[in-house]
Amino acid sequence: MSQKVVTISLSSILLLFIMSGAALASDFRFGKQYAxxxxxxxxxxxxxxxxxxxxxxxxxxxxxxxxxxxxxxxxxxxxxxxxxxxxxxxxxxxxxxxxxxxxxxxxxxxxxxxxxxxxxxxxxxxxxxxxxxxxxxxxxxxxxxxxxxxxxxxxxxFGVDEIQTEVIASSEYSIDGISPSLSKAIHALDQSVIGPFESFSMLEVLTSSEVGPLTDEELTLLTSMLYTATLQTNFQIDERNISTAITTDIQAGFEAAMNQTLGLDYKFTNPNKTEFTIQADWSAGAINVSLEGRPLYYTYEPSVTNIETYKPRTVRQYSAFVNDGQVVVSQEGKDGVEAIVKRTLSVDGKVIDTEDVSEDFYAPIHRIEIHPLSNENSSAIENTNSEGADLPQDEETTSDNRTETSNPGEAGNVDEPGIEESTEGEIIYDKSGLPKSGK
Structure with missing residues (x-):
């Protein structure tokens, strides 16, 4: 008896619902307005x-x-x-x-x-x-x-299986052995995921307590490898620095210097709607860093298109503490370098566009020689100074030293040949900070 009542009640509700829907449709057919x-x-x-x-x-x-x-x-x-x-x-x-x-x-x-x-x-x-x-x-x-x-x-x-992930960029550095801290840093970097539109900070990853103390040189090496890899993608570089002097371990133009004291970091952003994974390992005498994800449409190929060398000058200092006939080299000279990096975008080997990446400049490190302070060259310097000659800006001197600058192989004259002057008599300086006299 109760089951029939329930059945009738449900049927009545359904009938009312249908009738209400029909009435609503009828209302619009017969001119009812939208609210x-x-x-x-x-x-x-x-x-x-x-x-x-x-x-x-x-x-x-x-x-x-x-x-x-x-x-x-x-x-x-x-x-x-x-x-x-x-x-x-x-x-x-x-x-x-x-x-x-x-x-x-x-x-x-x-x-x-x-x-x-x-x-x-x-x-x-x-x-x-x-x-x-x-x-x-x-x-x-x-x-x-x-x-x-x-x-x-x-x-x-579409599903993740529709387009398979692959290695889209890589970098390799041959090295026989690494420190335990660098090994931990490589392990910490491995399998790092950069999500869609997400930024990545190298300092945050490599200065964690799990990694341990790393030298700035080790940080710079590993970061430069990742920078080289990211240049092969469309990732946006947010922060990147270079050292004051070029290192023989890293090719000019592809350095990303790190400095924990100064807080110099390497940061980049993934501008794609898909995630990418960093792969890092050390095996067979080489550190390998790569980026894995869904393939990009363009192929990105960075290269150093121009590299220019700036020869160092010789800075001569005179000291009473250096014996006659003796020359003390307090600093070896090192060439300066300017590297221009560009990147080509291509599809199936056909170049679509070429874009500027960076112009890295490393100033030359000047050679510093300390010569004996004899009466002859002491009076020569005093006479030169009394005539009002301008000494080059990069001279260094101690409390008991007198300094003059010359090109390698030249005599220690303060007035260098080949210095260019403007019409107002102002000295024109080159990128080394010294008067122009050739590279």
Whole structure:
């Protein structure tokens, strides 16, 4: 008896629901208006009857179609989806609209047109039928707001197995042995993940308590390897420094110096919508650093396009504590270097663009010689100074030293041959900070 009552009650509720729905549909057919604050995307259909709302949306959708701009983004390439591939369904939009609320625009993306565009723009990627349908559905969801332009990252709408990850950049440095701390640093760097639009700081990773104390030289070596790898991608370099002097371990133009005391860091940002993983290890007498992720569209190839050497000068200092006939070298000289780095972007071996990366300059380190202070050269220097001659700016002197500068192999004259002067008599200095007399 009770079961029948329950059955009848449920049937009655269902019947009332159907009748209410039919009455609601009937109300719109017979002229009931949409309530206040009824929107379809950005378009207001409040206080419009169904026929009026359809006519208004037809005009709004036509204008929207003329302004349609859908940009499809895959990693480092962006291309447009033609407006003809998209159709706005007015009837379906109104059928799903709720009076008094914000409602989505129903758009339909042609799967065939989408597949054609993707195969033309990304010929190396074979999209499955499921991937095409998933991407099309994603675009339709993005178009529900009706706000233009729309930037659609297609990697959001297909599975991780659709495009396999691979090594996209790498760097290698041969070394017979490494310290325990450097070994721990390599292990800490290994498997670091840089998420979409995420920034990465080398100091944060390599100065953790798990790594242990590292020298700035070890930090610089490992960081320069990662910098070399990131130059082979579209990653954005946020902070990068170089040392005051070039090192023989790292090629000029590819150094990323670290200094824990000064807080000099190496930072970069992943501008892609997919994540990348750093792989780092030491084996077979070499440190290897690589970046693994979904392949990029362009191939990035950095190179040193120009390198220029600046010879050091010889700075002579005179001291009463140096015996006659003796010359003490207090600092060996070292060449200065200027390296210009550029990067080419190519597709299938065809260069698309060339961009500037950096201009690194390492000033020369001047050779410093300490000569005996004899009466002859002491009076010569005093006479020269009394005549008002300008000494070069980079001279160094101690309390009991007198200093003069010359090119290697020249006599110790203060006035150097070949110094260029402007019309006002001002001395022109080169990049070494000394008067011009050749490199």
């Amino acid at each position: 206040d604050h009824t929107y379809v995307g950005p378009f207001n259909i409040s206080n419009n009857k169904a026929k009026q709302a359809k006519s208004k949306l037809a005009s709004d959708f036509s204008e929207l179609q003329s302004k349609l701009e859908v940009n499809l983004i895959y990693q480092d390439i962006q291309f447009s989806l033609p407006p003809e591939a998209i159709k706005f369904d007015i009837d379906m939009t109104l059928a799903n609209a709720t009076s008094g609320e914000d409602n989505p625009i129903i758009a339909i993306v042609s799967r065939e047109a989408l597949q054609t565009v993707l195969s033309q723009e990304l010929p190396k990627i074979q999209f499955s039928e499921n991937a095409i349908d998933s991407i099309a559905t994603g675009i339709e969801e993005e178009l529900q707001t009706g706000i233009m332009p729309r930037n659609v990252h297609i990697t959001d709408y």
